[in-house]
Amino acid sequence: MLLSRWLPGLANLLHYRREWFHADLQAGLSVAAIQIPIAIAYAQIVGLPPQYGLYACILPMMVYALVGSSRQLMVGPDAATCAMVAGAIAPLALGDPSRLAQLSVIVTILVGLMLIGAGLARAGFIASFFSRPILIGYLNGIGLSLLAGQLGKVLGFQIEGNGFILSLINLLQRLEEIHWVTLSIGLIGLALLIWLPRRFPRLPAALVTVVLATLVVGVFGLDRFGVAILGPVPAGMPELAWPKTNLEEMKSLLRDALGIATVSFCSAMLTARSFAARHGYAINANHEFLALGVTNIAAGISQGFAVSGADSRTAVNDMVGGKSQLVGIIAALVIAMILLFFTAPMAWIPQAALGAVLLMAGWGLIDVKSLGKIYKLSRFEFWLCVLTTVGVLGVGVLPGIIIAVTLAILRLLYSIYQPTDAVLGWVPGVEGQVDIEGHKDARTVKGLVVYRFDDAILFFNADYFKMRLLEAVQRELEPRAVLFDAEAVSSIDVSGIAALREVRETLEARGIHFGIARARGRFLRMLVRSGIAREMENGMLFGSVRSGIRAYRLWRNRMRREAMTE
Known part of the structure; x- marks a missing residue:
């Protein structure tokens, strides 16, 4: 139990099935x-040599x-992180490559500590808004x-x-620049x-494609004809070292680390929950804060930089059919072996082949069928879905998601501000109470208004x-009592x-x-604390x-008898 809680x-993996291994190995x-190649490219975004991107993976x-x-x-x-x-680090490094590497380690460890702190504070509820x-x-x-993003690699020029x-x-605008040899690859x-997954479903199609393309480029020397290749990557593992800093740098990095931690968690959580929903299991958001925090600390101490959920690589894993977390361990070991012994062949990997794999992964993420189902169920949620897509494309992942979540919360607040309610009655043959507005043949008890309010009663x-x-009482001809059904x-x-x-x-007056019926939970506790429950102890709480x-x-019959005796 303790192991599944902290190390799920x-x-x-301790309950691993042998039949999963083939799929996990392929994935x-x-x-x-x-x-x-993605790690190498993203290292250049940070301003670090390519090998640092691989350090951030293993x-x-x-x-x-x-x-x-x-x-x-x-x-x-x-990319975002x-x-x-x-x-965060470029202004502080002042062009010093060694200082840049040290600062990336510091900010990555700070990100990890913040994520762990958020997990311990049980801030995972943030994910419930997605x-x-x-x-x-x-x-x-x-x-x-x-x-x-990948079409440029396939067409032969950089977008x-x-x-x-x-x-x-x-x-x-640049279609005339298409490099036809690259496009052919x-x-x-x-x-x-x-074709490969349909004809040979057990073969790792992505790997086979990249290997074949690399062999073709290497054997025929297609790089001489303008085909872009990955290029040389230095070999060797990172040297573990603790970086030095000062108070001023820490103040600056702490502020930036908070933003990086937010983006890292949102990106990872959205990807994790999306694929978990596809495969029928749940993700513990509080634990994911901790897991991502420990992962970032691991990236920092191994001389890498801040990491997050990798949507494209997750899509490839899902596309190939990975079954368990062993996929990540296998991928890490492969990267480590290549970094140690096989960096020379990597230089011949054509960018077009990598772009093709990512194009297929991107296509696999697009879910048009679910859009149609959502449209039939709820127009608002359909447009919310479309707006999220437009936001991610137009203003970036995090701003787009924030816009969508904000609209969803505003819609929720509006529904709570004016929730549904009903005056209740009874229809012969129908169990329980019904809304008399929707049932014209519903019966009511003369003089009694049974009213239901379908949400929390809050300041707004x-x-x-x-x-x-x-208003409901006003519509009754001779109201003598109101029974508030507080179940909702x-x-x-x-x-x-x-x-x-x-x-x-x-x-x-x-x-x-x-009277109040079916008061429970926090509503009932507030009635007791406020004294209303005590004031209504004469039988008006039901x-x-x-x-x-x-x-x-x-009571009505008793009043009638008393009136008759008088």
């Missing part, structure tokens, strides 16, 4: 084939495989971004635009990636609750208590009795609507 990845090799991938709870998530360098790391439409919209946006729209415009690579809807209840009221605050007291006093109606009928 290790706990899963691990495929992920490594994609992780290597130990972090192994650590997350043991500590993380996602069976699909691959960790590694991420790399750009933020570069912005609804399924937002997750689908996010993946669609990431998929389209991958498509736009210069920043962002999806500018990249697409730049791509369309890319198209053949795409054809292999489509307390007046609305008061207004709606009094999960909570109430001070303003709500004040409104409830005002309702009761207003009704009593008009000679109308007020365990059910039926008992409240029974009490009203007994």
Whole structure:
């Protein structure tokens, strides 16, 4: 139990099934084939030599495989976090490469500590604001971004635009620059990636494609004809060393580390939850904070830089059919072996083949079918999904998600501000109470208004609750009592208590009795704390609507008998 709580990845590996190994081996090799060039490229964003990108993969991938709870998530360098790391350390390094490497280690460890702190503070509730439409919209946006970002590699030129729209415009403007040999390699690579899984499902299609393309480029020397290749990568493992800093640098890096930690968690959590939903299991957000924090500390002590959930590599893992966290360990070991012994052949990997693999991964992220289902169920959530996609493409991953989540929260607040309510009645043959507005043949008890409010009563809807209840009473010809069905009221605050007291006093001033049925949870506790429960101890708090109606009928009959005796 303790092991599954703190090391869920290790706990899963201890119950590993032998039949998973073939799929995990294929996925691990495929992920490594994609992780290597991406890590090298992202190291250049930070301003570090290419080998530092590989350092940021090996130990972090192994650590997350043991500590993380996602069976699909691959960790590694991420474009957004790399750009933020570069912005944090470049002004402080002043062009000194060794200082740049030291500062990247410091900020990465700070990010890890902040993430661990957030996990211990149980801040994982943040992930609950990422609804399924937002997750689908996010993946669609990431998929389209991958498509736009990798087309340049397949076409034979580097896209210069920043962002999806500018990249697409730049791509369309430069179509005459297509390098046909590179395009041929890319198209053949795409054809292999489509055909191989259908014809030979057990072969690692991504790895086979990259290896074949590398052999063709190397044997025929296609780099002499303008085909872009990866180029030389220095060999060797990192030398562990603790960097030095001062108080002023720490103040600056702490501020930047907070932003990097936020982006890192949001990116990783969205990817992890999206793929977990596809495979039918849940992700513990609080634990993911801890796992990602430990992973970043591992990246820091191994001379790497801040890492996050790697959406493209996770997509490749899922596409190939990885079954467990062993995929990350295999990929890390492959990267370590290549970094030690096989950096020379890596130089011949054609960028077009890597672009083709990422194009297929991006295409696999786009979920049009779910968009159609969401449209049928809820137009608002459909447009929320589309807006998330547009936001990710237009203003970036984090701003786009923040916009979508903000709109979702505003919609939630609006629904709470004016929740549904009902005056209840009964229809013969129908169990329980019904809304008399939707059932014209519903019966009511003469003189009694049974009113239901379908949400919490809080400061921003307390007046609305008061207004709606009094309006319901006004519609009754000769109201003598009101029974408030509070089953749906999960909570109430001070303003709500004040409104409830005002309702009761207003009704009593008009000679109308007020009772509450089915009070429970926080609502009932607040009634007790406020003294309303004590004030209503004369039988006006009821365990059910039926008992409240029974009490009203007994009281009404007693009043009739007393009137007749007089």
